[in-house]
Amino acid sequence: xxxxxxxxxxxxxxxxxxxxDSNGDGIGDxxxxxxxxxxxxxxxxxxxxxxxVYQSPNDDNGYDxxxxxxxxxxxxxxxxMERLIAEAKARDIRIVMDLVVNHTSDEHAxxxxxxxxxxxDKRDYYVWADPVDGHEPNELKSSFSGSAWQFDAAxxxxxxxxFSKKQPDLNxxxxxxxxxxxxxxxxxxxxxxxxxxxDVIDLIGKQPLENTTVNGPKLHDYLQxxxxxxxxxxxxxxxxxxxxxxPEIAKLYSNPTRHELSMVFQFETMLLDQxxxxxxxxxxxxxxxxxxxxxxxxxxxLGDEGWNSLFWxxxxxxxxxxxxxxxxxxxxxxxxMFAIVLHMMKGTPxxxxxxxxxxxxxxxxxxxxxxxxxxxxxxxxxxxxxYKEADILASIxxxxxxxxxxxxQWDDTPHAGFTTGTPWLGVNPNYKTINVAAALADKQSIFxxxxxxxxxxxxxxxxxxxxxxxxxxxxxxxxxxxxxxxGKRWLVVANFAETATTVKLPDFADSSVIIQxxxxxxxxxSDQALRPYEAFVVEVAPTE
Ligand code: NOJ
Numbered sequence: 001x002x003x004x005x006x007x008x009x010x011x012x013x014x015x016x017x018x019x020x021d022s023n024g025d026g027i028g029d030x031x032x033x034x035x036x037x038x039x040x041x042x043x044x045x046x047x048x049x050x051x052x053v054y055q056s057p058n059d060d061n062g063y064d065x066x067x068x069x070x071x072x073x074x075x076x077x078x079x080x081m082e083r084l085i086a087e088a089k090a091r092d093i094r095i096v097m098d099l100v101v102n103h104t105s106d107e108h109a110x111x112x113x114x115x116x117x118x119x120x121d122k123r124d125y126y127v128w129a130d131p132v133d134g135h136e137p138n139e140l141k142s143s144f145s146g147s148a149w150q151f152d153a154a155x156x157x158x159x160x161x162x163f164s165k166k167q168p169d170l171n172x173x174x175x176x177x178x179x180x181x182x183x184x185x186x187x188x189x190x191x192x193x194x195x196x197x198x199d200v201i202d203l204i205g206k207q208p209l210e211n212t213t214v215n216g217p218k219l220h221d222y223l224q225x226x227x228x229x230x231x232x233x234x235x236x237x238x239x240x241x242x243x244x245x246x247p248e249i250a251k252l253y254s255n256p257t258r259h260e261l262s263m264v265f266q267f268e269t270m271l272l273d274q275x276x277x278x279x280x281x282x283x284x285x286x287x288x289x290x291x292x293x294x295x296x297x298x299x300x301x302l303g304d305e306g307w308n309s310l311f312w313x314x315x316x317x318x319x320x321x322x323x324x325x326x327x328x329x330x331x332x333x334x335x336x337m338f339a340i341v342l343h344m345m346k347g348t349p350x351x352x353x354x355x356x357x358x359x360x361x362x363x364x365x366x367x368x369x370x371x372x373x374x375x376x377x378x379x380x381x382x383x384x385x386x387y388k389e390a391d392i393l394a395s396i397x398x399x400x401x402x403x404x405x406x407x408x409q410w411d412d413t414p415h416a417g418f419t420t421g422t423p424w425l426g427v428n429p430n431y432k433t434i435n436v437a438a439a440l441a442d443k444q445s446i447f448x449x450x451x452x453x454x455x456x457x458x459x460x461x462x463x464x465x466x467x468x469x470x471x472x473x474x475x476x477x478x479x480x481x482x483x484x485x486x487g488k489r490w491l492v493v494a495n496f497a498e499t500a501t502t503v504k505l506p507d508f509a510d511s512s513v514i515i516q517x518x519x520x521x522x523x524x525x526s527d528q529a530l531r532p533y534e535a536f537v538v539e540v541a542p543t544e
Contacts, residue, residue, distance in 0.1 A: 001256060001304045002256065004235055004262070005046075005235065005237075006047070006195070006235075006236075006237035006262050006263075006348060007307060007348060007464055008046075008457065008458070008464050009045075009046035009047045009094075009237070009348060010044065010045045010046060010047070010343075010348075010349050010350075010351065010454045010457060011045065011046075011047040011048070011049050011096070011237075011348060011349070011350045011351070012040055012043065012045040012047070012048050012049070012350075012351045012352075012353070013048075013049045013051065013314055013315070013350055013351070013352045013353060014033060014048055014049070014050050014051065014353055015028075015051045015315040015352075015353060015404070015405060016028050016029065016030070016032075016033060016050060016051060016053055016062075016075055017051075017061055017062070017074075017405070017424065017425075018353070018405050018406065018407045018408060018418070018424075018425065019032060019033055019036065019353055019407075019408050019418075020032030020033060020035060020036050020408065020410070020418060021418055021419035021420075021421065021423075022035060024419060024420040024421040025074065025419075025421055026419050026421040026422045026423045026424045027074045027075075027419075027424050028075075028407070028408075028418070028419075029074065029075045029076050029080075030053065030071070030075050030076035030077075030080035030081060030083075030084050031076055031080055033050075033084060034080070034083060034084050034087050037087055037088060037091055037093065038091075039436065040091075040093065041091045041092075041093070042440075042451070043351075043356060043447070043450060043451055043454060044451055044454035044455050044458070045093065045351065045454060046092060046093060046094065047093065047094045047095075047096055047194055047195075047237060048088060048093055048094070048095050048096065049096045049098070049197045049239075049350070050095055050096065050097060050098060051098050051315055052065060052072075052098045052100055053071055053072055053075045053081065053097075054066075054067060054068055054069075054070065054071065054072060054100075055067035055070040055071065055072050055073070056072050056105055057105055057107050057166065058072075059105070059164050059166035059167065059373060060144075060163060060164055060166075060167060060373055061405075062098075063098075063100050063163070063167070063199060064103070064104070064105035064106075064107075064163075064164065064166050064167045065100055065104055065105055065108065066104070066105040066107040066108045066109075067108065067109070068184045068187075069184060069187055081191075082191065085191060085192050085193065086192075089192070094193070094194025094195070094237070095193050095194055096193065096194050096195040096196060096197055096237055096239075097188055097193050097195075097196055097197070098196075098197050098199060099185065099196040099197065099198045099199060100199040101170060101181050101198070101199070101204070102162070102169060102170060102199060102200045102201070102203045102204055103161065103162070103163060103167040103168055103169045103170055104167070104168065104170060105166060105167065106165070106166045106167070106168055107166070110122045110125050110126075110180075111125075111126060111168050114126050115152060115154070115155075118154075118155045118157075121176065124171060124174045124177075125170060125171055125174055125176070125177045125180075126159055126160070126168050126169065126170060126171055127159060127160035127168075127169045127170075127171045127206075127208060128155075128157045128158065128159055128160075129149070129157060129158050129160070129208070129209060130156070130157055130158075131151075131156070131157075131158065136149040136151075136158060137149055137158055137208075137209060138208070138209065138211060139211075140160075140162075140208055140211065140213070142161060142162060142163060142164070142165075143162060143163055143374070144163050144164050144373055144374050144377045144378075145374075145377035145378055145380070145381040146377070146381065148160055148161055148162050148208070149161075150165045150168075160206075160208050162200075162203060162206070162213060164373055164377075169203075169206070169208075170204075172204045172205065172206075172218070172222055173218070178222065178225065178226075179229075181226070182226060182229040182230050185226070185229075185230040185231070186229075186230055189230060189231060189234065189236070193236075194236060194237055195231070195236035195237030195238050195239075195262070196231070196236070196237075196238050196239075197239050197241070198238065198239065198240040198241060198261070199241055200241050200243075201219075201223070201240035201241055201242060201261075201264075202214045202215055202219065202240070202241070202242040202243065202244050202245065203216075204216070204219060204222055205217060205218045205219030205220075205222060214243070214244035215244055215249065220252055220253075220258070220260060223240075223253065223260040223261065224258065224259055224260055227259045227260055227261075228259070232259060236262075237262050237348075238261040238262045238263075239261065239262060239263050239264065239265060239309055239348075240253055240261050240263075240264045240265070241264070241265050242264040242265060242266060242267075243267045245264050245266045245267075246266075246268070247297060247298055247301035247302055247306070248301075250263075250264050250266060250298075250302060250306050251302065251305040251306045253306070254302075254305075254306035254307050255305040255306055262307060263306070263307040263308065263309045263347070263348060264309065265309050265311065265314075266298065266309070268294045268297075268298070269291060269294050269295065270317060272286055272287065272290050272291055272294065273285065273286045273323070273324075280399055281378060281382075281392075281395035281396075281399055282395070283395065283398055283399070286323075286324055288476055288477050288479075288496045288497065289476050291324075291479075291496070292470075292479045295345065295479070296470045296481075299345055299346055299347075299468040299470075299481075300468060300470070307347060307348065308345070308346060308347025308348070309347055309348050309350060310342050310343070310345055310347040310348065310349045310350065311342070311349070311350040311352070312324075312338055312342060312352075312355065313352035313355050313404060314350070314352050314404065315352070315401065315404050315405060316401050316404070317352075317401075317403075317404060318361050318398065318399055318400075318403045318404065319354075319355070319359055319360050319361045319403055319404060320335070320338050320355065321334050321335045321338070321358055321360055322360045322361035322403070323361070323398075324338070324496075325337070325338060325533065326498055326532075326533065327358075327360040327361065330498060330532055330533055331358050331360070332358060332444075332445070332446055333517055333518065333531075333532060333533040333534070334498075334532075334533040335355075335358035335446045335449075336446055336449040336517035336533075336535065337494050337495070337496070337517055337533040337534070337535035339446070339449050339450055339453055340449070340453065340492065340494065340515060340517060340535040340536070340537060341479060341492065341494045341535060343450075343453040343454075343457065343463070344453075344463065344481075344483065344490070344492045344537055345468065345481075346464075346465075346466065346467075346468050346483070349453075349457075351450065352404065353408055354404075354408055354409065355450075356439075356446065356447050356450040356451075357409065357434060357435065357436055357439045357445070357446055357447050358434060358446040359406075359408075359409060359428065359434060360428065360430060360434070361397065361398075361403040362402065362403055362406045362426070362428040362429075363397045364393065364396065364397060364400075364402075365393070366393075367379050367393070367396075369426060370396060370400065370402055371402055371405075371424070371425050372400060372401040372402045372405070374400075374401055375396045375400040375401065375402065378392070378395075378396075379392050379396070402425060405425055406425055406426065406427055406428045407419070407423050407425065407427050408436075409427065409428065409430075409431040409434055409435040409436065410435055410436045410437065411435050411436065411437040411438075412431065412432045412433075412435055412437065412438070415427050416428075416431035416435055417435070417437075444519065449515070449517065452515060453515070456514075456515070461485060461486065462483050462484070462485040462486070462488050462490055463483065465485050466483030466484050466485035466488075466490070467483065467484045467485065468481055468482075468483060469481060469482045469483075469484065471491075471505070473504075473505075474493075474503050474505075475501050475502075475503065477495060477496050477497035477499070477501055478493065478494065478495050478496070478501060478503055478530065479492075479493075479494045479496060480492065480493045480494070480503065480505070482540070484542060484543070487542055488539065488542060489539070489540050489541065489542040489543065490514060490537055490538070490539055490540070491505070491508050491511065491525075491537065491538050491539075491540045492535070492536075492537050493505075493528070493530070493535065493536055493537075493538075494533075494534075494535035495530040495531070495532065495533055495534045495535065496533070497532065497533070498532045498533065499532060500529065500530060500531050500532060501530050502527060502528060502529050502530060503525075503528045503530060504526060504527055504528070505525045505526070505528065506525065506526040508525045508538070508540045508541075509524075509525050509526050510540070510541055511523065511525060511538035511539060511540045511541075512538060512539050513536060513537075513538050514536075514537040514538060514539055515536065515537045516534075516535070516536035516537070517533070517534060517535045517536070518531060518534055518536075521534075521536055523536075523538065525538070
C-alpha cells in the first residue's frame with residue numbers, strides 16, 4: 001500500500017462556534033481559532049478538521065449551508081479563512097473542510113429558486129414527490145424527528161429532508177448538481193486546503209421512494225466520479241461519515257484501488273450503549289467485551305484494503321469520560337486510558353476539542369438550557385408520545401449533542417476565557433478546575449498524555465504501520481493487544497473498568513515501559529495488578 005501523510009498525522013476537530021470568540025459576541029470565530037494555533041502546535045497535531053464555517057442560517061449550526069463559497073458572518077470573512085489556512089500552514093497544520101452535500105439550507109439560492117420557480121433547472125437539484133392519497137409519499141422519517149417529507153402548497157409536491165425541514169436533500173441523480181458540487185470543491189482545493197470530511201456521505205445515493213437512504217446503488221459511482229473531478233490527483237485527506245459502514249462496506253470507500261476516499265468514520269462502537277430495538281436516546285449499559293470485539297474486528301479486517309479512523313468524540317457525541325469512563329474521581333485516569341488505547345491502534349487518530357483536557361458532559365435540568373435542534377425536536381416528540389419529562393432529560397444528558405458543544409474551557413476567568421460576552425451555550429460549571437491553563441501547568445495532566453502520544457506517533461513508525469494482534473487470555477474488562485513492526489513489538493494493556501483486576505502475561509515478562517497513565521507503575525507482567533482504568537504500553541521481545 002502506498003504511504004500517505006494522512007496516515008501519519010493526528011487530526012484535531014474544531015467546532016468553530018464553541019472554540020474561541022475574538023469579538024465578544026459570544027460565538028466562536030475564525031480570528032479566535034487563529035489566536036489558538038500556537039496551542040494546537042504545542043499539542044502537536046498536524047491537521048484540523050473544521051466543522052462548517054460557510055454562510056448558514058444556523059438551523060443546525062452550520063450543517064445547513066446557504067452559500068458554500070462564503071463565510072458565516074459571525075465567524076468572520078473569506079480573508080480570515082485564507083489567513084487561517086496560511087497561519088496553520090506556517091505551523092505545518094493542514095485544514096480539512098467539512099463538506100455538507102447531502103443537503104443544503106432552504107435559504108440556499110438553489111432551493112429558493114427551486115421553490116419559487118417549479119420550472120427552473122434548480123428544481124431537480126432537490127428531491128420532490130407527489131402526495132400519495134393526499135399524504136406524504138411514504139413513511140420515511142427525519143433524523144431530527146417527524147416525517148422526512150415537507151409539503152410545498154404552491155406546487156402541491158413534497159420535498160425530502162432527512163434532517164430538519166430547513167435542510168432539503170440534494171438530488172445526486174442530477175448531473176448538473178453533481179458538477180456544481182465538484183466546482184465548489186475545486187474552489188476550496190484551490191485555496192490550499194488539506195481535504196474534506198464528508199457529512200453523512202452514505203446518504204447521497206438515496207432512493208427515497210424505494211425507502212432506501214444509506215448505501216444506495218449509485219453511491220460509489222458518485223464518489224468515484226467526485227474523486228476524478230476533484231481531489232483524485234492530489235494527496236488530500238478525505239474521510240466520509242458513514243454510520244452504516246461495516247468493514248466490508250468501508251473497503252468499498254477506502255480500498256486505494258477503487259479511487260474513492262482515504263477512510264471513513266465508522267460508528268459501531270458508538271452504537272453499543274444504545275438499545276438495539278430503540279433510538280439513540282434509548283440507553284443500555286456498555287459491554288466491554290462487545291467494545292473490544294468491534295475494535296478487534298476493524299483492526300484486523302481492513303488489511304491493505306482500507307484505513308481506519310480512530311475517535312472517541314465529535315460534535316454529535318457525548319464526552320467519552322462521562323460516557324464510558326468516570327468523570328468524577330477517576331476522570332484523569334480514565335481519560336488517559338482512553339487516549340492510550342485509541343492512539344496505539346492502527347489508523348488515523350482524531351481528537352475533538354476539549355477531549356485533550358478531559359472535558360465532561362454538561363447536565364441540564366430543563367429543555368430551556370438546550371440549543372441542539374435534534375434534542376429539542378425529540379423532546380417535543382416524546383412529550384407528545386407520553387414519555388416522562390425526567391426520562392427525556394435523562395436521555396439528553398446522556399446522549400444530547402450539546403454535551404460536546406459547550407464552549408472550550410481555556411482558563412478559570414469568567415466564561416472560561418472563551419468570550420468576554422455572553423456565550424451562545426452555557427459554559428460547563430467545572431471550568432474553574434478543568435481548563436487548558438491548569439492542564440498546561442500540571443505535567444501529570446491529561447493534556448500531556450495526549451501531547452506525548454501525538455509526538456510519539458511522529459517518531460515511531462510502529463504506531464502507524466505496526467500489525468495489530470489481539471490478546472485473548474485476559475479478563476473481560478481488559479483490552480490487550482500488540483503492534484509489531486520492523487523487528488519491534490509493543491504490548492498495550494488497558495483496564496476499561498473502575499474495578500481493579502490482574503492479568504497474567506508471562507510471555508511478555510521481559511519488557512520496558514513506553515507510556516503509562518499511573519506514574520508509579522510496578523511492572524510484573526507474569527502477575528500484573530491493574531488499578532481502575534490503568535493502562536500502559538511496554539516494549540516486548542518480538543516473536544521469531
Ligand atoms: C452529521 C453532522 O455531524 C451533524 O452535526 C449534522 O446535524 C448532520 N450530519 C446533518 O448535516
